[in-house]
Amino acid sequence: MLNEYTVLHPITKGFSNDQKFVVQDGGKKVIVRLFEGNQERREQEFRILRMLERLGANTLRAISIEEGKMVTSFIEGTDAEETIDNLTEEEQYAIGWEVSRDLLKIHSIKAEENTWYDYQLAKYEKYVKRYRELPMEIVGDEQVIRFIEERIPLMKERPSVLQHDDFHLSNLIIHNGKYAGAIDFGRFDWGDPVCDFIKLGMFSTEKSVPFAVGLIEGYHSGKPPQLFWELYALYLAMNVFSSAVWGHIQGNEEVMLRHIERFMRDHEGFTKSIPAWYKA
Structure with missing residues (x-):
């Protein structure tokens, strides 16, 4: 699921069981999140991020979602x-x-x-x-x-x-x-x-x-x-x-x-x- 990207580094902080990676995609950094199960909840989270983007909130931007994988924007900083x-x-x-x-x-x-x-x-x-x-x-x-x-x-x-x-x-x-x-x-x-x-x-x-x-x-x-x-x-x-x-x-x-x-x-x-x- 990561073959199409240049992986820069994994994200290891936090208590989630999901795997998260900062990757390079066409000249920009994005976050690829791999997960098992909970597809319906992840799709709801994806829709929520889209709603927050429309509201102008400074949050991760939802880019794409498929079975077991979500891609969002990367926010530069610490x-x-x-x-x-x-x-x-x-x-x-x-x-x-x-x-x-x-x-x-x-x-x-x-x-x-x-x-x-x-x-x-x-x-x-x-x-x-x-x-x-x-x-x-x-x-x-x-x-x-x-x-x-x-x-x-x-x-x-x-x-x-x-x-x-x-x-x-x-x-x-x-x-x-x-x-x-x-x-x-x-x-x-x-x-x-x-x-x-x-x-x-x-x-x-x-x-x-x-x-x-x-x-x-x-x-x-x-x-x-x-x-x-x-x-x-x-x-x-x-x-x-x-x-x-x-x-x-x-x-x-x-x-x-x-x-x-x-x-x-x-x-x-x-x-x-x-x-x-x-x-x-």
Whole structure:
């Protein structure tokens, strides 16, 4: 499937089982992605990329798809996690604000049906059950559960839109100090747009608080409302349990526990909705 291209290098970052290669095709760089199964989902992802292109979002451009193979454009640059701390805090904030324009475009695509409340509640309950079966315990877990259960009703009547579902610095590209685009839509989902912000608290704020603040304030054209923070904290608290389970499955418990402990501290053990890193 790669015979028609000059392969420049494989893409090895990320947790996908797909094989990805940067290749030369007629004088331009493109990404060839090889996958097994999930053809229907990959075709849906391809259609989503086409929709985002029409909306003017800075994302990978869908070029072609066939059985087991997708070709997209290549965005020149480096992932933001590696390079953002080379920029000033003002530049990091400005990049966050600019990225928010693309996130708004992503969230402008509505789901065909809204099953968010039932879907998210079932997902949370499944992970809590699996967490209780693990040979580990997170200090303060019962307080996290109380915090969640008080706020679960907030999920009712929430909009259901396209979610990137892995929106953080590693999936954003910076080129020559400027934001170049968002990548890796392979985990796309449908649900509350606020849920797309939780990877900020999980990962991005460890590298750049100004970026996270810029993204949130750009998205809201200023300070976010209290409801945003209540929902953000609810979804982040739910991720305590799914992250613990995921870390155990991947054999990566220590790393994931460090992330969990850090964002739990940000919310004072989930006794507060607004994280310590956000100064209102």
